[in-house]
Amino acid sequence: MAEQNNNQQDLNQLLQVRYDKLHELQENGKDPFVITKYDVTSHSTDIIDNFETMEGKQVSIAGRMMFKRVMGKASFCNIQDLKGRIQVYVARDNIGEEIYKDFRKSDIGDIWGVKGYAFRTKTGEISIHAEEMTLLSKSLQILPEKFHGLTDTDMRYRQRYIDLIMNQESKEVFIKRSKILKEIRNFLADRDFMEVETPMLVSNAGGAAARPFETHYNALNEDVKLRISLELYLKRLIVGGLERVYEIGRVFRNEGVDTRHNPEFTLMELYQAYTDYEGMMELTESMFRYLAEKVCGSTKISYNGIEIDLGKPFTRMTMNDAIKKYTGIDFDTVADDAAAKKLAEEHHIAYEERHKKGDIINLFFEEFCEKELIQPTFIMDHPIEISPLTKKKPSDPTKVERFELFINTWEMCNAYSELNDPVDQRERFAAQDANAAAGDDEAEHTDEDFLNALEIGMPPTGGIGYGIDRLVMLLTDSAAIRDVLLFPTMKSLDGVNKKNDVNNTASEAPEKNVKTESEKIDFSKVKVEPLFEEFVDFDTFSKSDFRAVKVKECVAVPKSKKLLQFTLDDGTGTDRTILSGIHAYYEPEELVGKTLIAITNLPPRAMMGIDSCGMLLSAIHEEEGEEKLHLLMVDDHIPAGAKLY
Numbered sequence: 001m002a003e004q005n006n007n008q009q010d011l012n013q014l015l016q017v018r019y020d021k022l023h024e025l026q027e028n029g030k031d032p033f034v035i036t037k038y039d040v041t042s043h044s045t046d047i048i049d050n051f052e053t054m055e056g057k058q059v060s061i062a063g064r065m066m067f068k069r070v071m072g073k074a075s076f077c078n079i080q081d082l083k084g085r086i087q088v089y090v091a092r093d094n095i096g097e098e099i100y101k102d103f104r105k106s107d108i109g110d111i112w113g114v115k116g117y118a119f120r121t122k123t124g125e126i127s128i129h130a131e132e133m134t135l136l137s138k139s140l141q142i143l144p145e146k147f148h149g150l151t152d153t154d155m156r157y158r159q160r161y162i163d164l165i166m167n168q169e170s171k172e173v174f175i176k177r178s179k180i181l182k183e184i185r186n187f188l189a190d191r192d193f194m195e196v197e198t199p200m201l202v203s204n205a206g207g208a209a210a211r212p213f214e215t216h217y218n219a220l221n222e223d224v225k226l227r228i229s230l231e232l233y234l235k236r237l238i239v240g241g242l243e244r245v246y247e248i249g250r251v252f253r254n255e256g257v258d259t260r261h262n263p264e265f266t267l268m269e270l271y272q273a274y275t276d277y278e279g280m281m282e283l284t285e286s287m288f289r290y291l292a293e294k295v296c297g298s299t300k301i302s303y304n305g306i307e308i309d310l311g312k313p314f315t316r317m318t319m320n321d322a323i324k325k326y327t328g329i330d331f332d333t334v335a336d337d338a339a340a341k342k343l344a345e346e347h348h349i350a351y352e353e354r355h356k357k358g359d360i361i362n363l364f365f366e367e368f369c370e371k372e373l374i375q376p377t378f379i380m381d382h383p384i385e386i387s388p389l390t391k392k393k394p395s396d397p398t399k400v401e402r403f404e405l406f407i408n409t410w411e412m413c414n415a416y417s418e419l420n421d422p423v424d425q426r427e428r429f430a431a432q433d434a435n436a437a438a439g440d441d442e443a444e445h446t447d448e449d450f451l452n453a454l455e456i457g458m459p460p461t462g463g464i465g466y467g468i469d470r471l472v473m474l475l476t477d478s479a480a481i482r483d484v485l486l487f488p489t490m491k492s493l494d495g496v497n498k499k500n501d502v503n504n505t506a507s508e509a510p511e512k513n514v515k516t517e518s519e520k521i522d523f524s525k526v527k528v529e530p531l532f533e534e535f536v537d538f539d540t541f542s543k544s545d546f547r548a549v550k551v552k553e554c555v556a557v558p559k560s561k562k563l564l565q566f567t568l569d570d571g572t573g574t575d576r577t578i579l580s581g582i583h584a585y586y587e588p589e590e591l592v593g594k595t596l597i598a599i600t601n602l603p604p605r606a607m608m609g610i611d612s613c614g615m616l617l618s619a620i621h622e623e624e625g626e627e628k629l630h631l632l633m634v635d636d637h638i639p640a641g642a643k644l645y
Helices: 002-027 044-049 097-105 153-158 160-166 168-190 231-239 277-296 319-327 337-346 357-368 422-437 448-456 468-476 538-542
Strands: 058-071 074-080 085-091 111-120 126-137 214-217 222-226 244-252 264-273 300-303 306-309 315-318 377-380 396-400 402-407 410-417 461-467 546-556 564-569 575-580 595-599 605-607 610-612 618-623 626-631
Touching: 044 058, 044 085, 044 126, 058 085, 058 126, 074 097, 074 111, 085 097, 085 111, 097 126, 153 160, 160 168, 168 244, 168 277, 168 468, 231 244, 231 264, 231 448, 231 461, 264 277, 264 468, 277 300, 277 402, 277 410, 277 461, 277 468, 300 468, 315 319, 319 357, 319 377, 337 357, 410 468, 422 448, 461 468, 546 575, 564 595, 575 610
Parallel strands: 085 126, 315 377
Antiparallel strands: 058 074, 058 111, 074 085, 111 126, 214 222, 244 264, 264 461, 300 306, 377 402, 402 410, 410 461, 546 564, 546 595, 564 575, 605 610, 618 626
């Protein structure tokens, strides 16, 4: 604790020095914050890549100073801009004694404008010989340690601006994301698609199986929902005669957060009149190939060390054929719902009583097939029970004309021959209403205005939806969705300023004379369970094996709103799996690397078809009528497998 307080004092002093420097500049009429613009003619890599033509020519750059070496009357610094870094040679005789004095006092992180000419130093490094320098912004915070950059994953997501400064790889991901969106628009423009915008706040959030967020229109005194898809409004436009439309926009689903899911994400949906799902397959295959070539330079890409070939024709399989291939079960020969449920029980597939044969087929596919689909594969002809907005196959009314594209085990897109029969659509909405009444909070609801549009008449139409974030993950070889979202959803931190999740750290202390003190916690409204009156004998208690465990991986359990699946190091050398129903309190990624306490000698318990081998310990209490939970986390110096007494 004493060492921590000393470090805090040292930080306060360093930050105070920066504030003092700013005050000195302002008192001398050199306030950098009054400057409104700076003329930039080049970026760093433009000069480096085109040095043969730019040598000796005047250039003007601006950027953040990331390195400085002062040597008497001449110094060097590195300036970082959008595209990279370049060295600047700063000599007192060239820029003037007063500015040189200010430069010597400047700090890493300050933003400078530099005018001069491009040259090569005696050591051969392409540089700028500064003739004029202007301090454009004073940095009052200290950047992370320069050699290791910003490695704290949680901070990278919460303070992306620091991540972009310190990690060039992160910046390149987001530059590539922008290029992906640009090339999608170029591809669709060449096919005569029209980009449109549709409402985000809706009275009936349809078009997908997901829980919506809800809010309230004060002016209209109406409760509304945030959209969960783009589908139903775009189809209305097809009815209106806009034959090829698409939208790239944010959608919102009140669901879990894991490495591939974020509650708000970017979706692209497109609809084309007078084609079907076969036409959508051709468009999808062509677009993925086009994007790989334009963005990655090749139709062969690598994800996590595995080569994925987008240049070859994509494999096509029906969902039932895929299940038959990977399990040997032919659902085309399964008679009815009861037979399907019997198969699920035999294969330890958890299902709900309301599920029908089509739902069981989907559960089998998710359990046994998705993990096998690495190379691009179209999975076609889904059961009608899981596809309420899709046309039936004329040859088999139990299936629909639908496909999903899988790459790297991920669902990359979802496409239909769109249902345009208003009578059939009303019946399917009624079935969804029944599911909602039975407790399915992801079921769709009847949309009367959409049915009215279908009754006016919608032509045969193909439609498709793409998750842009997952596509960016694939094309940038990014491990988690948060790595491709500039500002991903994060759980608010406790004991900090929840408005922006930034600690009230020393940056405020110098200016406002704020003392950093331990947080005072109010327990006056807390209610805890009474202590047990019944004693347990020591021998029984001592048989429970309490151990420290390290979280190697944590993910949300599919189809569960509560469960998190932990992969744990318990010191034995064999990974341990434990499931815990704490997703309402924690997001999976924030728990990776933590040291927890588990009871390790409980018998395995099947939960959602997964054996949970033990129990993680949490502390629960009630506060103002609401249950609160804290997962017990201990000092990371405690090794995995350490026994508790």
